[in-house]
Amino acid sequence: MSLRVTFLGTAGAIPTTERNPSAIFVAREGEQLLFDAGEGTQRQMMRFGTGFSISQLFVTHLHGDHVLGIPGLLQTMDFNDREDPLVIHTPRGTRRKLESLVYALDNRPSFPVRIAEVGDGDVAYRADEYEVRAFGTDHDARSVGYALVEDERKGRFDRERAEELGVPVGPKFSQLHEGQPVELEDGTVVEPEQVVGEPRSGRTVVYTGDTRPTTATIEVAEAPDLLVHDATFTEDRADRATKTAHSTARQAAEIASRANAKRLALTHVSSRYAGNVADHVAEARSVFEDAFVPDDGAELEIDHSDGE
Incomplete structure (x- = not known):
């Protein structure tokens, strides 16, 4: 089951020609x-081929960028x-x-748009086999981060052991895998x-938005x-990072290390x-080895840790 992240925008408050x-x-x-x-997010979606069929939009805070x-x-x-x-x-x-x-331009979309408020600890969205959790962040505006957390998957089915126990190949295999005795x-x-x-x-992706380092980021999901x-x-x-309610690359790496990301x-x-x-990359990797700065348009496929 695929899980892909596309970085459409990676700049700070002021965009650049590259970000x-x-x-x-x-x-x-x-x-x-x-x-x-x-x-410019709509243009980035066109540029990098994501399409516009999003069902949910999660806003971390209401700063313009x-x-x-x-x-x-x-x-x-x-x-x-x-x-x-x-x-x-x-x-x-x-x-x-x-x-x-x-509705700033008095132009109401012809499709339904619903705005839902979320706070620290809320499940913002529940879907089949995963949920998106909101968690508190520390910025100079009302803000939250979000964690996409998949449900646990079933354990591996040991077919060889089942056959040794005399279970016939067929529906009884499925019953056992679903947790039912046969x-x-x-x-x-x-x-x-x-x-x-x-x-x-399951797999977990945590997105902080703008924030100083917080323990909530560590606690929202286990080993993202x-x-x-x-x-x-x-x-x-x-x-400057502390004054403006942001983080440094090293601070982000320290959070990643503590979170076992x-x-x-x-x-x-x-x-x-x-x-x-x-310097961002070198600084972060001095604390947490698998750190990188994605370019706009970079895609990352998130695989299961066991390869399945």
Whole structure:
């Protein structure tokens, strides 16, 4: 089952010729989600071929570099004769401001748009086999981050052991894998735990939006496969990061290490670094080896840790 992340915008507050403002696109087995929508997000979606069939838009906070792309995106969807509803999730206490932005041009989309407020600890969205959880972040605005957390998967079915126990090939295999005991012709009962291994973890992607380092990022999900973390500055501007409620690349790496993340994507890179992010990468990797700064348009396929 595929889980793909496309980095549509990785710039800080000011875009550059190489980086657009914040937007992260996630596709999971045919369903499409968008996290933040900075200015020009609709063009990035065209440029990198994601399409516009998102069902949910998750906003971390209402600073312009995270939301100014919403009106244009909705208008493009309208021009494309969209009929499916869209739900926009926004931090608690910001719904009215977001409504003002959505309808700023007095142009109501022809498709349903619902705005839902979320707070720390809320399940913003529940789908088949996964959910998106909101968690508190530390920025100079009402803000949340989001974690896409898949449900546990069934344990591996030991076919060889099942056959040794006399279970005939066929429907009884499925019953056992679904957690139901089966009775054999001789009256023997085979329990699921005899042939099914321990449940296996699903995949997890955590996106902070803009934030200072927080323990909530560590606690929202166990050992995320990908942590996408604010890394606006390098450590020589740590005071500036604290003052403006952002993080440095090193701080992001420390959070990734404490969270037992598998990979760390450093985003929201300040325009002061232009096209040179070598210091970000070196600084982060001195703490957490698998750290990188994605380019706009970079795609990352998230595989299961066991390869299945």
